[in-house]
Amino acid sequence: MDGHPYGYNIPISEKTKEVPWEEKVRIFEEIKSDFRFKEYLFGCLNCGVCTASCPSNRFFDYSPREIVQRFLEEDVEVIYDMMHEYIWACSQCFTCWIRCPFVNNPGGLVIIMREVAVRNAFEATKDLLKPYGRVLLKVMTTGNQLSADMLQPDFFPDWGPKMQDNMENLRAKRMAIPFDVGKSVKTAWEVSLETAIEMYTIWRETGIFEMLEKLDPNLYNVIMDIVEENEERWEELMEEEEEE
Amino acid sequence: MGHGKSPYLRYPEKEPFPILNRNSHYDHLFEEMYELEEKGEILVFRITEENQPVEVFTRTGRIKLIPTNKLWHHKSCGQCGNIPGYPASLFWLMNKFGLDYLNEPHQTSCTAWNYHGSGTSNPVALAAVWLRNMHQAWKTGYYPLIHCGTSFGSYKETREQLIFNKELRDAVKPILKKLGRLTEDGRIVIPQEIVHYSEWVHAMRYRIKELYEKEGKAKGIDVSNVRVAIHNACHTYKMIADDYPYDPEVYNGQRPAASTAVMKALGAQVVDYSTWYDCCGFGFRHILTEREFTRSFAIQRKLKVIAEEVKADVLITHDTGCTTTFEKNQWIGKAHGMYHPIAVMSDVMFAALACGAHPFKVVQLYWNCSNYEPLLEKMGITNWKELRKEWEDTVKYIAELEKQGKYDELMEFFKEYDLYEPYSKTSDGFRRRRSATADMPLFKS
Numbered sequence: 001m002d003g004h005p006y007g008y009n010i011p012i013s014e015k016t017k018e019v020p021w022e023e024k025v026r027i028f029e030e031i032k033s034d035f036r037f038k039e040y041l042f043g044c045l046n047c048g049v050c051t052a053s054c055p056s057n058r059f060f061d062y063s064p065r066e067i068v069q070r071f072l073e074e075d076v077e078v079i080y081d082m083m084h085e086y087i088w089a090c091s092q093c094f095t096c097w098i099r100c101p102f103v104n105n106p107g108g109l110v111i112i113m114r115e116v117a118v119r120n121a122f123e124a125t126k127d128l129l130k131p132y133g134r135v136l137l138k139v140m141t142t143g144n145q146l147s148a149d150m151l152q153p154d155f156f157p158d159w160g161p162k163m164q165d166n167m168e169n170l171r172a173k174r175m176a177i178p179f180d181v182g183k184s185v186k187t188a189w190e191v192s193l194e195t196a197i198e199m200y201t202i203w204r205e206t207g208i209f210e211m212l213e214k215l216d217p218n219l220y221n222v223i224m225d226i227v228e229e230n231e232e233r234w235e236e237l238m239e240e241e242e243e244e
Numbered sequence: 245m246g247h248g249k250s251p252y253l254r255y256p257e258k259e260p261f262p263i264l265n266r267n268s269h270y271d272h273l274f275e276e277m278y279e280l281e282e283k284g285e286i287l288v289f290r291i292t293e294e295n296q297p298v299e300v301f302t303r304t305g306r307i308k309l310i311p312t313n314k315l316w317h318h319k320s321c322g323q324c325g326n327i328p329g330y331p332a333s334l335f336w337l338m339n340k341f342g343l344d345y346l347n348e349p350h351q352t353s354c355t356a357w358n359y360h361g362s363g364t365s366n367p368v369a370l371a372a373v374w375l376r377n378m379h380q381a382w383k384t385g386y387y388p389l390i391h392c393g394t395s396f397g398s399y400k401e402t403r404e405q406l407i408f409n410k411e412l413r414d415a416v417k418p419i420l421k422k423l424g425r426l427t428e429d430g431r432i433v434i435p436q437e438i439v440h441y442s443e444w445v446h447a448m449r450y451r452i453k454e455l456y457e458k459e460g461k462a463k464g465i466d467v468s469n470v471r472v473a474i475h476n477a478c479h480t481y482k483m484i485a486d487d488y489p490y491d492p493e494v495y496n497g498q499r500p501a502a503s504t505a506v507m508k509a510l511g512a513q514v515v516d517y518s519t520w521y522d523c524c525g526f527g528f529r530h531i532l533t534e535r536e537f538t539r540s541f542a543i544q545r546k547l548k549v550i551a552e553e554v555k556a557d558v559l560i561t562h563d564t565g566c567t568t569t570f571e572k573n574q575w576i577g578k579a580h581g582m583y584h585p586i587a588v589m590s591d592v593m594f595a596a597l598a599c600g601a602h603p604f605k606v607v608q609l610y611w612n613c614s615n616y617e618p619l620l621e622k623m624g625i626t627n628w629k630e631l632r633k634e635w636e637d638t639v640k641y642i643a644e645l646e647k648q649g650k651y652d653e654l655m656e657f658f659k660e661y662d663l664y665e666p667y668s669k670t671s672d673g674f675r676r677r678r679s680a681t682a683d684m685p686l687f688k689s
Contacts, residue, residue: 035409036367055523055545059537091530092360093478093523094397098485114363129362131533136364143352146325158535160575162613172643176635177328178605178663179335180347188321192349198376198423199352205419206369215364 008066008078015123016081024080030116031079031109040108044068050096050106060089064096064106071109079113084124087113121214133219140212141226143199144188148174197234200227250278252288252436254307261301261490261497268304270486276407277434285413287427289382289435298447300489301497308489309437310447311389315345316381320392321353322564329589329608330567331391333596334441336606339663340455340599341448346386351377356398357565361528371402371416372423375432379425382433389439393563396440397479400487403438438487440480442562445592446489446502449509455599456510463600464624467512472594473556473586474507474514475546475570476500477563478523503562503591510598515554519545525573526565539573543582547574551584558587558619560594571614585615603628604635606663 016024031037050064051057057064067087070078090110097105117125129136139145148170153163166173174183184190203209213220253274280286291297295311302308315338323330338345355373359365381388390396405412413432420426427433445452456465481488481500491501493508499520507514525541527534547570550556561567571588589597593607603609603625609616610632620628638661645654 035411036405039408053521055525055541056527056537058545059540088529091523091525091527093527094482095478095521095523098482111360111363115366118363125363129364129529132362132529135358135532136362139353139355139358143355144321144325145353145355145357146321148325151326156572158539158576159572160613162575163572166611169639169643172639172646173610174328175642175646175658176605176639177332177608178661179332180662188324188353189319190349191352195350195352198425199373201423202369202372202376202419205422206366206372208365208369211364211366 008063008070008082010061010081010086012077012081013084015084016077019080021076024076027083027116027120028074028076028079030120031112034112034115036108036112040105040112041068041071042102042104044072044102044104047101049099049101050104053095053099054091055093055095056089056091062086062089064090064110067106067109067113068104083113083117083122085128087117088125088128118215119211126215129215133216136212136216136219137223137226140203140208140223141196141230142187143191143196147185147187149185193230193234193237196230200231250275252278255305256301256307259305261305261492263303263305263497265304265486268306268486270404270484271302271304271306273404273407274306280407284429285431286434287382287431289378289387289433291387291436295387300443300447300501301491302487303490303497304486306486308443308487310439310443310489311387311437312444312447313343313345314386315343315389315444316384316386317345317347318351318377318381318388318390318395319347320395320564322357322568323391327564327567327590327608327611329593329606329611330564332606332608333590333593333601334391334444336596336601336663337448337452337455337592337599340459341451344386345389346384348384350380354392354395354398356394357392357528359398360394361532367402367405367412368415368419370398371406371412372419374399374402375416375420375434376423376425378435379420379433381435387439388435389441389444391441391564393440393442393477393479394565396438397483399438400484403434404484406432406434440488440502440562442480442502442591443489445506445562445595446491449506452506452595452599453509453511456595459600460598464626465598465600466624467510467598470512470558470619470622471515471554471556472507472512473517473550473554473559474504474520475524475559475561475566476503476520477561477566480563503560506591506595507560510595515556517550517553517556519549522546524561524566524569526569528565531565531569538569539576542569542573543577543584546570547577547584547586548582550586556586557622558589558594558616561588561590562592563590571612574614587616587619588612588614589616597623597625602631602635604632605638610635 048065054064056062087110090107092107094107096107153167156163171185174185281288291309291311294314296313297309297311299307300310319331355365489501490497491505494501494504504514522545525538527538530538559570567590574585577583596607601607
């Protein structure tokens with residue numbers, strides 16, 4: 001079937017067609033087994049209020065109504081096809097959620113689908129998240145998603161000439177912030193080493209490192225080098241403190 | 245509604261404004277929370293008199309307590325990393341009011357920006373990160389104040405998931421135990437209310453007004469002619485919509501009250517525009533790797549509409565991503581003849597400016613890419629060029645001292661320059677250092 005008789009009019013991609021039916025059903029069931037699924041999907045009037053107010057719908061081929069409808073119809077084929085790129089258009093603003101008369105949460109369904117796409121290392125997801133690697137490196141190793149040194153003007157020429165000024169003499173400018181909210185350059189604030197170590201434990205225990213390994217093995221290796229180095233440093237410090 | 249036993253769930257006798265959803269599933273959470281506490285499964289980190297709470301109403305009319313004192317600042321990576329004047333303005337106001345707070349390094353970001361952008365996390369990890377941070381706040385005795393809108397939205401949702409899903413509690417508990425982040429008798433620490441800084445600003449609006457009248461006006465500042473457009477952040481009022489302040493004075497309780505109410509209290513002219521409900525276009529991953537979407541949406545659905553419909557002088561925000569999106573995505577509009585310059589800043593930055601804070605040393609407008617200069621002129625801060633030079637000279641002085649390796653002089657300088665000693669602004673002046681190892685930063689700055 002190419003597309004759907006009403007609604008989802010994107011032809012089913014070749015990469016979806018090539019996948020065995022059982023695998024598509026497995027992915028569909030994995031999404032449905034998430035404990036949030038039952039809290040995000042109820043009835044649907046097909047009124048389209050969600051899509052009418054969706055920011056991503058204005059610029060992408062994306063409709064939150066379609067997400068809800070396809071789940072209600074258990075359209076395994078289309079749901080699988082949406083997993084490649086479709087779901088990544090969502091802005092995660094949750095306008096759909098606040099406006100739905102049935103309190104459906106299409107943005108919530110999308111985040112479950114994204115998580116499943118990452119966990120199952122969909123090729124399109126790997127490609128799509130490649131430019132995002134710098135952010136993953138920062139958040140996984142420091143606990144901060146953003147730091148001052150990430151906003152280099154070369155990456156953001158579209159932000160205009162004031163950005164050029166911002167980055168000159170960055171270290172001194174950060175020190176000239178008279179509160180300890182931004183004096184550090186490599187992290188948003190001075191995260192303590194102990195806190196970072198606790199966070200690494202959370203990533204390990206909850207399978208986030210495994211998720212990253214499947215998504216981007218090279219990035220995973222870089223992250224683990226930093227994590228292990230920090231963990232060794234922490235252990236040494238603890239030993240030194242005990243000796244003292 | 246409910247069994248009426250929970251001290252965390254209260255409503256006024258008379259509805260403060262027309263209310264659609266009186267029996268919200270979300271409000272029921274406060275009864276469940278109490279029952280879990282009674283069973284000894286969780287410990288509710290309560291708001292006490294010491295926190296000087298102020299009562300506000302949520303969309304369902306529930307009375308929400310906003311603590312205003314003895315606060316643990318749960319910072320925002322986007323704000324500290326990119327908009328340092330945002331938290332600095334908040335600290336500055338708290339110093340002005342002589343409030344007690346704690347700003348310490350034993351916290352991570354919520355990591356929800358990453359989750360919404362990339363899907364590389366899961367509810368157990370998000371819950372563990374949140375509860376670790378909350379446990380840290382509880383240990384210090386300071387009540388958590390959440391700076392970031394996405395942290396606030398994500399934490400509200402995570403709390404709802406935890407309270408209503410035993411499987412999530414069972415999954416996260418062993419991790420917290422391993423981290424030493426349960427109470428001594430093995431309970432999870434959950435705060436009574438999840439509080440965003442914009443709620444603090446809202447609760448403090450009349451005190452901010454007093455400060456403006458006393459100190460801002462004395463400096464010649466006047467905001468009465470300033471036309472203010474408001475952008476409410478999606479993750480504050482659309483995520484878990486039933487837990488954010490509404491007020492009869494702001495559109496008769498039919499739109500979020502925070503930010504609008506403080507602008508009205510200051511006497512600025514709040515102007516309405518047709519796309520007030522639209523998001524900013526931030527999109528989490530989009531602002532970084534799908535920027536053509538972000539800028540197109542920000543310009544066409546917000547900046548252009550505001551310029552054409554209401555000609556506002558400033559667009560007031562209350563979240564990290566929206567502020568960044570609007571202030572960074574104006575200049576590029578010139579490429580398509582769609583340049584609609586407007587000052588962009590958060591409610592607390594505007595409030596600090598109105599109360600006389602230094603536009604560059606405190607509000608740190610140096611980092612702001614929007615067209616803020618005409619706003620400063622209109623507010624009566626006509627010496628902004630001198631103030632900017634003053635700050636630039638300070639930067640040069642710091643850079644020179646560091647270049648020459650004069651670290652002792654640098655430290656002496658900061659003793660006078662910094663507005664408080666790091667990590668130590670507590671009621672008893674106690675420097676909260678457990679040991680040099682415990683406070684060792686990840687990177688030395």
